[in-house]
Amino acid sequence: MLAVYAFVRRLSCLRRTTRIYVSRLQTTKLVCSSNFKDNRQFTMSTVTSLGSSWLKEILEEQSTQNHYIEYRTFFSNHIAHGIIAIERLGGDQNRVKRFVDDYKNKVNLEPPNHPRHNDESTDADPATDDELHKLLGQRKLFYKLRNRYIMKLKEYGSLEEILRAEFPNLSRGLVCSAAHGLIHTGYGYSARCPTTVTEGLAYLHHSCKPLIFDEKNSDNDISHFGKGDTDILVILEELAKDEQLRIFMKEEAVKLSKSDWASGGFQYKVAALMSVGDNLLKYAYKIKVPVMESFKDEADLVVAVADWLLNQSIAVYALSDMKNNFFLLHGVTAAWSLRQIIPVLKPADAVDALRTFTCALLAVYVSQECPALTNKPKVPQSDVTASDWTDVINEVLSRDTDEHIYKLVQVCHDLWREKDCSNMADIYLHAAQTSMDNDLSFGNVS
Known part of the structure; x- marks a missing residue:
């Protein structure tokens, strides 16, 4: 062509x-599971494994557990996408770590407890069904959303099942935040990384503009x-x-x-x-x-x-x-x-x-x-x-x-x-x- x-x-x-x-971009009816018990063990490693253990480790280290999904109010955190892209280009562990260091030097990523989002907490209770509905596109309480999608992934049992069930409820909102929610989710799935996928779904929910x-x-x-x-x-x-x-x-x-x-x-x-x-x-x-x-x-x-x-x-x-x-x-x-x-x-x-x-x-x-x-x-x-x-x-x-x-x-x-x-x-x-x-x-x- x-x-x-x-x-x-x-x-x-x-x-x-x-x-x-x-x-x-879609704001209609979220497929929500009913009442979840409080469970703050939000580690994802037991759900789906990556082909490369070092890639998994770096993505976990640089996840939203340590850096908020945005910085300077509305700029999106791209670090996971860059890590995955460089690995797909053939970059080894040292090359990926070089990127991480360079990215952090250029971009002032913000910790979860940064004053700009002081109502956030990484161990926030997962959002309830009612909260999911109310938070759609409201650009707040990212960690309540992320932790709910982590809980959902545990319930669904695989990345494929959570994407099949949850992505259609958010997909009319993919243009939100310059499509970063979509990009985060897609790159996460390409690497079969549960952490990145659930972050991406939460970001889609967080910023949805249908x-x-x-x-x-x-x-x-x-x-x-x-x-x-x-x-x-x-x-x-x-x-x-x-x-x-x-x-x-x-x-x-x-x-x-x-x-x-x-x-x-x-x-x-x-x-x-x-x-x-x-x-x-x-x-x-x-x-x-x-x-x-x-x-x-x-x-x-x-x-x-x-x-x-x-x-x-x-x-x-x-x-x-x-x-x-x-x-x-x-x-x-x-x-x-x-x-x-x-x-x-x-x-x-x-x-x-x-x-x-x-x-x-x-x-x-x-x-x-x-x-x-x-x-x-x-x-x-x-x-x-x-x-x-x-x-x-x-x-x-x-x-x-x-x-x-x-x-x-x-x-x-x-x-x-x-x-x-x-x-x-x-x-x-x-x-x-x-x-x-x-x-x-x-x-x-x-």
């Missing part, structure tokens, strides 16, 4: 590849998802011309910034757009998802759609003339994280999550003023080799850089390694090189 740039082929491939991504739309309107029925007749590139062009939507986004973001919800300009803009989900669905349902016609088995289909969405998110990031945009990069790592979770969900829940993810990432694209997609790869698809990737990985692991760069390179390398004959090979490499060759751009955040 997007490998040959003769005009006709280039247009066709570009349209197939520039798919936008969206996160799933996709809101009229569910009684037949035009919004989920049966329309993926069955449009318009190429993704055309839809992006339509979004770029929707001045009314952008004006609404900016005006509503100003209102949100004056509320008691502490966040950043980007999150206010995306939350504003997610509050008018009918508008986003109008665009999302026009998109033709080619793989919808290729699979009869529902389980295979949702995985194929997740793969397609991931490829489109990478293409938009890589081709954007706003090089190394922080929020488009987040679209990539969020799409990869969702792809980790999709196979364990019931097909209907998976489709709902993929639909919301599509809407949220359309919102992200609009929030960044719909950048042109003109930054073409320098290396042709057919010329990408294992040696190219060896050079990229050696280079990125030699640097002490922003943790997002490790994650972006890791995602693209994972996909190339799995599909090295893919016609996305040039895009994967181009995305990785773009992340390393350009400073992170924060685009339109005000």
Whole structure:
């Protein structure tokens, strides 16, 4: 895809590849277990084991037991994602520890008892059913939520079962906190780390900002998802011309910034757009998802759609003339994280999550003023080799850089390694090189 740039082929491939991504936000009925007895033994090691004992130990050491999930009010703690990404890139224990030290030197992570969240306690009683409902999206009492999800995991008995039961209740809120709850959960599951997964679910619950739309309107029925007749590139062009939507986004973001919800300009803009989900669905349902016609088995289909969405998110990031945009990069790592979770969900829940993810990432694209997609790869698809990737990985692991760069390179390398004959090979490499060759751009955040 997007490998040959003769005009006709280039247009066709570009349209197939520039798919936008969206996160799933849901505030409806949580599946809650009834009365739990007080149990403060919140260690997770007996539930699911990791393949690497040292990785497990480092993730436990750097968990929210020692560092709060946020710092400086609304910035998200990324340390677990960076640890997992570097290990997946082949970094050994010493390399991961070097990252941990560097990250802590650059970021002032806050202890659980920091004055900024002095009503928090790591040994807080797990939230009750009633508290779960009341705390949804309220951005407080993270440890009550985390400890309840730890209790839930013990009851469900496996990561797969807790994700299958609990993730659908939160997935319409995935865009919250710049998709960090989704990313935390997906990276945790990729490493089969119970601690990180339960932290991620709690963070989704803590910060949930849902996709809101009229569910009684037949035009919004989920049966329309993926069955449009318009190429993704055309839809992006339509979004770029929707001045009314952008004006609404900016005006509503100003209102949100004056509320008691502490966040950043980007999150206010995306939350504003997610509050008018009918508008986003109008665009999302026009998109033709080619793989919808290729699979009869529902389980295979949702995985194929997740793969397609991931490829489109990478293409938009890589081709954007706003090089190394922080929020488009987040679209990539969020799409990869969702792809980790999709196979364990019931097909209907998976489709709902993929639909919301599509809407949220359309919102992200609009929030960044719909950048042109003109930054073409320098290396042709057919010329990408294992040696190219060896050079990229050696280079990125030699640097002490922003943790997002490790994650972006890791995602693209994972996909190339799995599909090295893919016609996305040039895009994967181009995305990785773009992340390393350009400073992170924060685009339109005000």
